[in-house]
Amino acid sequence: MPHTSNYIDSQVAILYASQTGNAESISYNIYEDAVKRGFSASWHVLDDYEKFKFNELRTVVFVVSTTGDGDPPDNSARFWRVLRKATRSNTSAYSHLRFTILGLGDTNYSNFCNTAQRLDKQLLAAGATAFYPKGLADDATGLEETVEPWIDGLWPALAQVAQCSQQDVDQATDQLSKLDVSTDAQEPEATKVQISQPLLLDFQHMAQLTSITGVPRASAPVCSVVYVDEKSPRDISSGAVDMVSCPPWYKDLLNSNCNDPSLTPFISTIVSAKQITAPEALKRTLVMDLELSDTDSQHVKGCWRAGDAFNIYAPNDTALVAAIIAKLGIKAHDAQRPLHLEKKDAKMELPAHLRRFTTAAASIQDILLWSVDLSSLPRKPLLRALAEYCSENSDRQRLLYLCSKQGLKTFEALRAHMPTILDLLHAFPSCTPPPERLIELLPPLAPRSYSICNAPQMDATKWRIAFNVVEYELEIEDPFSRSEDSSSAAPALHRVSRRGVCTPWLEQLAKSGSKSRILVAKRPNLNAFHLPALADIPQRPVLMVGPGTGVAPFIGFLEQRFKELQQSADAAPFTWLFFGCRSSVLDYLFKADIQQFVDNKTLSRLSVCFSRDSDARAQLAAEKYVQDAMLKHADEIADLMLNQNALLFVCGDAKGMGKDVNDALATIVCMYAAKHPHIIPSLLESLPKSKLPVDLDASQLSKAQALQVLMQWSVQKRYVRDLWA
Numbered sequence: 270m271p272h273t274s275n276y277i278d279s280q281v282a283i284l285y286a287s288q289t290g291n292a293e294s295i296s297y298n299i300y301e302d303a304v305k306r307g308f309s310a311s312w313h314v315l316d317d318y319e320k321f322k323f324n325e326l327r328t329v330v331f332v333v334s335t336t337g338d339g340d341p342p343d344n345s346a347r348f349w350r351v352l353r354k355a356t357r358s359n360t361s362a363y364s365h366l367r368f369t370i371l372g373l374g375d376t377n378y379s380n381f382c383n384t385a386q387r388l389d390k391q392l393l394a395a396g397a398t399a400f401y402p403k404g405l406a407d408d409a410t411g412l413e414e415t416v417e418p419w420i421d422g423l424w425p426a427l428a429q430v431a432q433c434s435q436q437d438v439d440q441a442t443d444q445l446s447k448l449d450v451s452t453d454a455q456e457p458e459a460t461k462v463q464i465s466q467p468l469l470l471d472f473q474h475m476a477q478l479t480s481i482t483g484v485p486r487a488s489a490p491v492c493s494v495v496y497v498d499e500k501s502p503r504d505i506s507s508g509a510v511d512m513v514s515c516p517p518w519y520k521d522l523l524n525s526n527c528n529d530p531s532l533t534p535f536i537s538t539i540v541s542a543k544q545i546t547a548p549e550a551l552k553r554t555l556v557m558d559l560e561l562s563d564t565d566s567q568h569v570k571g572c573w574r575a576g577d578a579f580n581i582y583a584p585n586d587t588a589l590v591a592a593i594i595a596k597l598g599i600k601a602h603d604a605q606r607p608l609h610l611e612k613k614d615a616k617m618e619l620p621a622h623l624r625r626f627t628t629a630a631a632s633i634q635d636i637l638l639w640s641v642d643l644s645s646l647p648r649k650p651l652l653r654a655l656a657e658y659c660s661e662n663s664d665r666q667r668l669l670y671l672c673s674k675q676g677l678k679t680f681e682a683l684r685a686h687m688p689t690i691l692d693l694l695h696a697f698p699s700c701t702p703p704p705e706r707l708i709e710l711l712p713p714l715a716p717r718s719y720s721i722c723n724a725p726q727m728d729a730t731k732w733r734i735a736f737n738v739v740e741y742e743l744e745i746e747d748p749f750s751r752s753e754d755s756s757s758a759a760p761a762l763h764r765v766s767r768r769g770v771c772t773p774w775l776e777q778l779a780k781s782g783s784k785s786r787i788l789v790a791k792r793p794n795l796n797a798f799h800l801p802a803l804a805d806i807p808q809r810p811v812l813m814v815g816p817g818t819g820v821a822p823f824i825g826f827l828e829q830r831f832k833e834l835q836q837s838a839d840a841a842p843f844t845w846l847f848f849g850c851r852s853s854v855l856d857y858l859f860k861a862d863i864q865q866f867v868d869n870k871t872l873s874r875l876s877v878c879f880s881r882d883s884d885a886r887a888q889l890a891a892e893k894y895v896q897d898a899m900l901k902h903a904d905e906i907a908d909l910m911l912n913q914n915a916l917l918f919v920c921g922d923a924k925g926m927g928k929d930v931n932d933a934l935a936t937i938v939c940m941y942a943a944k945h946p947h948i949i950p951s952l953l954e955s956l957p958k959s960k961l962p963v964d965l966d967a968s969q970l971s972k973a974q975a976l977q978v979l980m981q982w983s984v985q986k987r988y989v990r991d992l993w994a
């Protein structure tokens with residue numbers, strides 16, 4: 270069975286002209302099938318052309334019969350007059366139209382399928398494009414002989430057409446040219462990601478239901494808009510800051526009152542950036558140097574340490590914002606007009622992130638760029654609210670279904686796509702919420718945090734971050750790929766490209782070559798992820814586990830330690846780094862720096878793992894993952910942690926590595942306890958009494974107890990983790 274889905278432009282009109290009902294019923298079946306397959310379909314008789322606004326349609330499937338002596342059916346007579354008038358001597362009247370025709374006729378009559386033939390000729394002459402060859406079905410031999418295979422072939426053809434909407438592309442391009450921001454012009458071809466991705470959702474189950482339950486109540490709108498007669502907010506700071514890289518209201522943020530003044534946002538300049546992975550590596554990792562300027566960042570100077578992270582305020586993708594503006598039908602001028610938000614009702618409260626716009630003017634375009642998250646996982650209240658803004662009942666019903674108990678599977682499939690709000694608007698094309706409603710429904714756009722990978726002891730005026738440019742592909746099971754007779758075959762996969770908000774933007778700024786100034790703020794270091802000063806822990810061993818960009822803060826730790834050692838007469842305490850990457854040659858981050866720390870004895874021991882480089886593993890007797898290396902050295906690690914009061918730091922991905930390392934550590938503690946049972950009583954005694962299991966057996970340590978030991982280390986700040994999702 271061919272598959273189709275909700276596409277970038279899934280709107281399709283099924284239009285018919287029928288004398289005795291054949292074309293009518295065949296076209297209705299096509300319409301029903303189209304809706305089930307996720308298209309936003311409508312079905313009309315040709316003479317209702319005023320109702321369905323024929324001149325505005327972009328994708329049309331005609332099903333027309335012939336009657337009399339090669340004449341069109343009566344219920345298309347008026348349509349023909351209008352069509353003739355519109356196309357007379359205008360060769361581009363329908364250049365926006367993509368169409369296909371299924372003609373019904375009978376070869377016993379002299380003008381076989383004359384209506385379909387004429388329609389085809391006339392539309393082509395008026396600039397329209399046939400997206401699928403016409404089918405001519407013969408009643409003399411049986412209509413179904415042609416109709417059925419023709420319909421089977423229609424779906425993939427329609428799917429292809431729906432992948433791209435020329436109008437949206439044109440509009441988005443037009444809007445973009447009006448945006449005063451840089452586009453992805455310098456972006457290499459390989460990094461380009463389609464602005465909108467089709468969603469592959471199966472709504473067939475919906476058609477069998479008579480009712481749905483569990484749909485939440487739609488929230489009431491809270492915002493209204495008042496356009497203000499003042500200069501665009503873009504002009505407020507012209508000349509002071511590159512507008513690409515700061516929200517127009519950044520000055521308010523610089524003066525915002527934080528409880529901890531060191532957390533107040535400031536402007537920082539990107540000084541340089543370089544890619545530190547090989548071009549063939551799976552991910553691009555960049556190291557970026559930023560400057561703390563003299564004026565803006567006095568409050569941060571002297572307040573940051575290796576192990577801290579800075580928040581970066583990044584905007585949404587400009588092309589995405591432009592496409593949303595186009596999809597909502599907002600004219601460029603209106604999108605850039607300054608406005609205030611007001612409460613619709615005095616008793617209601619605006620969402621916190623929009624409150625500033627009650628007093629400070631901003632445009633819809635800037636709010637969409639800087640204030641709302643366009644890529645967060647859709648929640649049911651959002652879908653429920655969007656259902657209220659659909660002009661087509663099929664879109665409304667599908668959105669309500671997604672919020673219902675019965676639609677849970679389809680809702681989960683929707684979330685698996687990680688859709689942007691643009692993907693949703695395209696999937697439900699008649700949904701056009703007012704912009705002020707859309708922004709109040711979307712969550713705030715949070716700044717993104719990056720660990721600093723240098724130490725102020727080296728240079729307090731510069732900070733450095735390392736990050737992977739977030740671009741990835743989701744693989745989603747195609748719900749239409751399993752036909753009834755081939756249920757055992759593996760389902761086809763639908764691939765969806767996604768990219769992060771901040772890192773592609775930072776890369777773009779870096780490529781622009783100019784010294785962009787961006788808004789940043791120190792993030793509170795709640796875990797105290799810092800290396801204590803050498804003077805405070807002169808001989809305490811330090812273990813660091815940081816695969817991939819998780820190594821970043823440890824480069825800062827080692828810089829700090831290197832400086833401290835230069836100023837100290839004491840011998841370097843034991844320091845051990847566990848680092849992991851895919852390949853010894855493609856993505857061994859900070860290789861030269863790490864080697865230097867080994868050479869100058871700042872780093873006593875180094876364990877590097879290569880997850881996808883079996884040659885390097887064999888040559889260097891290396892492990893695959895950091896947790897493997899830890900288990901390999903279980904005795905030493907246990908001894909350091911249990912007998913030498915070592916400090917253990919872990920940084921990186923929470924879900925995979927963070928959990929695996931924690932598990933490995935618990936195993937290490939259990940293994941050591943099994944070999945040295947005499948330590949068990951004192952270990953158990955160190956745990957809070959409330960956490961101990963009732964059936965306390967002091968002769969062996971269970972995994973659960975080992976995990977409690979790790980928890981206790983965390984409380985004591987001996988096992989400190991900085992993990993990210």
Ligand SMILES: Cc1cc2nc3c(=O)[nH]c(=O)nc-3n(C[C@H](O)[C@H](O)[C@H](O)COP(=O)(O)O)c2cc1C
Pocket residue numbers: 286287288289290291292293333334335336337338339340342373374375376378379380381382383408412
């Ligand atoms: C009175 C009459 C005249 C017809 N004239 C033609 C004709 O000129 N050319 C043709 O190809 N088919 C002709 N047909 C065949 C129909 O187009 C065919 O039966 C078709 O399936 C009818 O579809 P409908 O029920 O949607 O009108 C004619 C049928 C009838 C009953």
